[in-house]
Amino acid sequence: MSLLTVALLTAGCGGGATPEDGADEQGDPETAEAEDVPLEQRDSIAQFDVPALDPTAVEPCELLPDEEARDLGALPDDGAGVSQTESSCFYSDPMTGTISVKVNEGMATDRTMAWLTLQSAFTDAEEVEEVTDYVDVSGYPAYTTDYGGACNLDLALSDDHGLFFQAQSDDPCYLAVRAGEVVVANTPEL
Structure with missing residues (x-):
């Protein structure tokens, strides 16, 4: 027993x-x-010591406020984030870097956002062309895909909500993860 x-x-x-x-x-x-539960086998945000977050509760550009985007080097002093769609915001400083933040909601599968994130993070590099690395973003499961001068970050915030970041800079994965930390701090609980 x-x-x-x-x-x-x-x-x-x-x-x-x-x-x-x-x-x-x-x-x-x-x-x-x-x-x-071993990290690679988790399938729900409930298996992490964090509350589920709802990035749809605010506008995408509110998740990464301009002042904090400037501090990250993703906006010049007079710049502002630009809403590209109702679910994304773009920040650009031609001298230091750019970042795009996209809110993902719901899945076309019965799998959770946490499960999809972890499966992608721990997929054998021989099975895919891109190499992904698991990262912990303020306790939330995420993974990066480094393309040299560009980096993608996928971050699960609940079983039904996630964020996708695209960053370009001298150290794009660092920029994407730091932006992820800011967004987590600015996202309300579900």
């Missing part, structure tokens, strides 16, 4: 699960078990 089964049976009999039984501090054995 597994530790989780014992904890659930004990909880069902009025005993309550304890951290020693495999439950977290709030007594939820599912959360404790989810955190033990």
